[in-house]
Amino acid sequence: MLKKLTYVLLVLITSIVFSxxxxxxxxxxxxxxxxxxxxxxxIQVNSxxxxxxxxxxxxxxxxKKYATSHxxxxxxTKDLSHANxxxxxxxxxxxxxxxxxxxxxASSYTSxxxxxxxxxxxxxxxxxxxxxxxxxxxxxMHKQNGDYYYTQLFYK
Numbered sequence: 001m002l003k004k005l006t007y008v009l010l011v012l013i014t015s016i017v018f019s020x021x022x023x024x025x026x027x028x029x030x031x032x033x034x035x036x037x038x039x040x041x042x043i044q045v046n047s048x049x050x051x052x053x054x055x056x057x058x059x060x061x062x063x064k065k066y067a068t069s070h071x072x073x074x075x076x077t078k079d080l081s082h083a084n085x086x087x088x089x090x091x092x093x094x095x096x097x098x099x100x101x102x103x104x105x106a107s108s109y110t111s112x113x114x115x116x117x118x119x120x121x122x123x124x125x126x127x128x129x130x131x132x133x134x135x136x137x138x139x140x141m142h143k144q145n146g147d148y149y150y151t152q153l154f155y156k
Contacts, residue, residue: 034139034141038139040111040112041116042059043112045057048120052130057134057154060135061137062095063135063153064138066091067137068139068151070083070151071139074149075147088153098156100132100154101153101154101155104128104151106149107149107150109150131154132156133154133155134155134156136152136153
């Protein structure tokens with residue numbers, strides 16, 4: 001009985017391993033690293049805010065949804081821009097009741113720390129990071145060619 005169970009498990013594990021294509025594995029690795037970058041950036045942004053005596057931001061699945069959509073747009077078009085920000089802001093306001101919405105974007109940086117430092121060196125981005133906001137959504141898209149695209153939405 002134990003031999004049969006061992007054999008069945010071995011066949012099952014082998015079929016799972018060999019059913020994964022290289023592209024699927026690369027996509028999974030990119031998703032994990034994107035999520036790690038997003039989480040690291042979230043932690044560092046809140047750490048910066050707390051160092052100034054500001055309240056930490058809460059995560060918002062709604063802001064994350066629109067941040068992801070915009071990061072995908074930038075990655076697909078290779079257009080680092082705030083294109084269609086007004087539409088994103090209206091949608092977030094409608095879905096959350098937010099009165100104030102802001103957006104930071106970046107590309108090329110390979111770490112959360114680099115991204116945050118670049119935003120802190122920009123007057124407008126820094127104002128958003130340190131602004132009177134309560135919620136945020138962060139998205140990072142890492143393309144196979146090595147490009148990174150970041151979107152962080154803020155609202156209150």
